[in-house]
Amino acid sequence: MSDAIITVENLGKKYSLRHQRNERYTALRDVIAEKALGFFKNLKSGNGVSVSKEDFWALKDVSFEVQRGEVVGIIGRNGAGKSTLLKILSRITEPTTGKVRIKGRVASLLEVGTGFHPELTGRENIFLNGAILGMTKAEIKSKFDEIVAFAETEKFLDTPVKRYSSGMYVRLAFAVAAHLEPEILIVDEVLAVGDAEFQKKCLGKMEQVSRGGRTVLFVSHNMAAIEALCSSGLMLAEGKLVTRADAKAAVETYLRQLSRRGPLPLDTRRDREGSGMLRFISVELAADNQVRVPVFQCGATAILSLRFKSTAERELRNVRIAIGIDNESEQRILLLDTALLGQDFRTLPSRDGTIQVVIPKLSLLPGRYHFTIFATVGGVIADWIKNAAFFDVEGGDFFGTGQLPPQGQGVFTTPHSFHVESKATAKETKEPASVS
Amino acid sequence: MSPEIVIEAGHTERNYWRDLFRYRELFYFLAWRDVLVRYKQTVIGVLWAVLRPFLTMVVFVFIFGRIAKLPSDGVPYPVMVFAAMLPWQLFATSLSEGSNSLITNSNLISKIYFPRLIIPASSVIVSFVDFAISAALLALLMLWYHVWPGLHLLALPIFTIFVLVASTGAGLWLAALNVEYRDFRYVVPFVAQLGLYVSPVGFSSAIIPEKWRLIYSLNPMVGVIDGFRWSISGGRASIFLPGIWIGLAVTVLLLLSGIWYFRRMERTFADVI
Numbered sequence: 001m002s003d004a005i006i007t008v009e010n011l012g013k014k015y016s017l018r019h020q021r022n023e024r025y026t027a028l029r030d031v032i033a034e035k036a037l038g039f040f041k042n043l044k045s046g047n048g049v050s051v052s053k054e055d056f057w058a059l060k061d062v063s064f065e066v067q068r069g070e071v072v073g074i075i076g077r078n079g080a081g082k083s084t085l086l087k088i089l090s091r092i093t094e095p096t097t098g099k100v101r102i103k104g105r106v107a108s109l110l111e112v113g114t115g116f117h118p119e120l121t122g123r124e125n126i127f128l129n130g131a132i133l134g135m136t137k138a139e140i141k142s143k144f145d146e147i148v149a150f151a152e153t154e155k156f157l158d159t160p161v162k163r164y165s166s167g168m169y170v171r172l173a174f175a176v177a178a179h180l181e182p183e184i185l186i187v188d189e190v191l192a193v194g195d196a197e198f199q200k201k202c203l204g205k206m207e208q209v210s211r212g213g214r215t216v217l218f219v220s221h222n223m224a225a226i227e228a229l230c231s232s233g234l235m236l237a238e239g240k241l242v243t244r245a246d247a248k249a250a251v252e253t254y255l256r257q258l259s260r261r262g263p264l265p266l267d268t269r270r271d272r273e274g275s276g277m278l279r280f281i282s283v284e285l286a287a288d289n290q291v292r293v294p295v296f297q298c299g300a301t302a303i304l305s306l307r308f309k310s311t312a313e314r315e316l317r318n319v320r321i322a323i324g325i326d327n328e329s330e331q332r333i334l335l336l337d338t339a340l341l342g343q344d345f346r347t348l349p350s351r352d353g354t355i356q357v358v359i360p361k362l363s364l365l366p367g368r369y370h371f372t373i374f375a376t377v378g379g380v381i382a383d384w385i386k387n388a389a390f391f392d393v394e395g396g397d398f399f400g401t402g403q404l405p406p407q408g409q410g411v412f413t414t415p416h417s418f419h420v421e422s423k424a425t426a427k428e429t430k431e432p433a434s435v436s
Numbered sequence: 437m438s439p440e441i442v443i444e445a446g447h448t449e450r451n452y453w454r455d456l457f458r459y460r461e462l463f464y465f466l467a468w469r470d471v472l473v474r475y476k477q478t479v480i481g482v483l484w485a486v487l488r489p490f491l492t493m494v495v496f497v498f499i500f501g502r503i504a505k506l507p508s509d510g511v512p513y514p515v516m517v518f519a520a521m522l523p524w525q526l527f528a529t530s531l532s533e534g535s536n537s538l539i540t541n542s543n544l545i546s547k548i549y550f551p552r553l554i555i556p557a558s559s560v561i562v563s564f565v566d567f568a569i570s571a572a573l574l575a576l577l578m579l580w581y582h583v584w585p586g587l588h589l590l591a592l593p594i595f596t597i598f599v600l601v602a603s604t605g606a607g608l609w610l611a612a613l614n615v616e617y618r619d620f621r622y623v624v625p626f627v628a629q630l631g632l633y634v635s636p637v638g639f640s641s642a643i644i645p646e647k648w649r650l651i652y653s654l655n656p657m658v659g660v661i662d663g664f665r666w667s668i669s670g671g672r673a674s675i676f677l678p679g680i681w682i683g684l685a686v687t688v689l690l691l692l693s694g695i696w697y698f699r700r701m702e703r704t705f706a707d708v709i
Contacts, residue, residue, distance in 0.1 A: 015707065027617055027618055027619040028617035028619050028620065029619055031617065087706065088443060089443070090548075090549050091441075091443060091549035092545075092546065092547065092548065092549050092706045093703075093704075093706040093707055094443070094445055094703045094704070095443065095444065095445055096445055097445060098444070098445075099442065099443070099444045100441075100442070100443040100444070101440055101441070101442055101443075102440065102441040102442075102443070103440045103441075106441070106549075108548070108549070110547045110548075111543075111547045114543060114544060114547045114548055115543070115544050115548070117469055117473060119472075119473050119476055120469065120472060120473065120476075124469075124472065127465065128465050128466075128468075128469050131461050131462045131464075131465035131466075132462060132465070132544065132548055132550075133548070134459075134462075134550075136461055137461055
């Protein structure tokens with residue numbers, strides 16, 4: 001109580017969601033058009049325009065304290081409000097309600113390599129990124145050699161970073177951030193980058209920072225890292241504080257909640273198109289034994305269970321279902337389609353039912369994937385929800401070798417084998433290594 | 437120990453100006469980055485900085501000087517036009533750089549805290565480099581036409597600051613509006629284009645009838661351009677003092693209101709950008 005370095009009281013953050021809007025930003029012409037339209041409507045009917053606005057509390061009534069030197073792991077499902085909390089604490093955005101008191105210099109690391117410019121060299125970017133993270137020029141200069149050594153990029157210091165491999169880029173970016181020395185360090189999921197070797201190094205650095213008596217707030221989905229690094233934990237769910245306990249207890253609560261995760265509702269989604277003959281009402285993830293799972297595993301069976309409802313009186317005929325899967329950079333990487341399989345449903349029972357999309361051996365590499373659900377009935381679009389939901393894929397033993405596919409090495413893996421061909425044995429192994 | 441920071445809805449941070457000072461190095465770094473990126477790899481970048489005002493000058497000299505036969509107010513027409521191109525170009529480019537600056541740096545705004553004023557302010561510096569390059573060209577032109585400025589040249593930095601303040605003020609307004617209403621980006625090029633003809637760039641402001649002179653001077657660039665011509669011609673070009681005062685008042689008003697509006701909108705930048 002006496003030495004609280006961060007005090008958070010009744011913190012809340014409200015966002016207004018606007019429906020029927022596909023644009024990411026407001027245009028003045030729309031505002032004017034809306035106002036004008038509203039004016040005419042007012043003249044006609046005498047009541048105001050109903051712009052469909054919905055308030056959404058990303059955080060609500062969150063109160064807690066953090067003591068000096070404490071290392072707090074912040075956990076919770078996606079959309080639980082973790083990032084919003086970090087953004088408020090690092091003063092990027094303002095809370096709607098409540099108050100935060102912070103005694104000390106804060107540095108936040110919400111993304112690796114913020115402000116890196118591709119045209120600039122590694123050396124130039126170290127200075128730029130350091131300044132952006134709040135270091136002074138003198139500070140950067142004194143740590144320059146250390147940063148370069150940590151990143152292992154000595155040879156490429158005067159090469160523009162656009163020529164860097166993604167691994168090198170991340171290493172350099174993390175190296176700069178790792179040499180920050182604030183009193184309070186706020187870290188979002190940034191350790192999930194780079195190769196395993198480098199991740200280990202980053203964790204070591206984090207440990208060193210926390211042992212140095214500095215206060216750290218750390219968001220991660222990596223429960224092992226939370227348990228190893230943090231002295232206490234804080235769990236959020238749907239914008240509310242659920243648990244404030246020691247790290248181990250918080251992680252346990254989180255895992256218990258995760259396994260209870262119910263189906264993800266889709267019936268409240270309004271950003272959908274289609275006749276509504278068939279509507280998806282929820283989606284959930286399952287593994288091969290039909291057990292609900294929070295995440296998929298690379299190399300294991302992945303099942304998407306889509307519950308649907310129909311408004312039709314009779315059974316539905318000629319139903320095509322398609323799932324488009326996008327990676328994090330919004331690139332369509334996969335299409336699962338009954339039409340491609342020649343498996344459009346002749347009939348589907350009316351009222352409701354469940355469609356299972358079964359992927360026998362998931363070849364997506366670890367990461368987050370968003371998917372779009374699409375259905376036609378008799379050739380007419382019935383339901384189309386772009387970006388309906390997402391699922392996470394965790395590293396799994398795809399090849400049964402005990403080796404996990406490394407991150408940053410593509411999107412997919414696929415069964416393959418290598419063969420050697422020399423003149424002596426050419427007859428025996430004619431087969432080339434299958435790559436596709 | 438650092439002072440306590442309080443984060444609260446609508447809380448006007450008392451530390452804002454101190455923070456601004458504390459983040460001055462970021463200001464230098466961002467300006468340095470923009471200059472570096474702009475002139476890296478592109479010899480064209482430098483050439484362009486010279487070519488654009490020069491060609492505009494040639495066209496203006498031809499249309500206003502030769503065809504319309506407007507008076508040149510005691511200075512060779514090319515020098516007179518180019519002396520106006522200089523501040524005008526500084527104003528127009530820093531206005532457009534400034535108004536787009538928040539959008540181009542949106543990744544910083546959504547990930548890092550710092551006083552947002554730094555971004556539009558540092559973007560103005562890039563246009564200053566272009567300005568310095570074309571200033572060298574003006575010097576050559578003056579040598580060619582034997583125009584000798586004398587001590588009046590000492591006033592030039594003051595007028596340059598005048599331009600920077602005016603463009604920063606207008607830039608702050610447009611930058612903040614641009615975040616909120618993304619179609620404002622279409623307004624800026626239009627303003628820059630129109631302003632080139634409305635301001636006395638291609639002609640001397642002496643041809644404006646006396647009774648309109650004060651109203652005409654509401655455009656701060658009128659006073660600035662007069663001032664530039666006056667100081668590089670050694671006082672031979674006429675100067676209209678009341679006009680300069682009006683322009684200065686408008687400029688200060690623009691800057692103060694710009695800061696006020698920017699500060700008001702700044703809090704929600706990260707949410708809407």
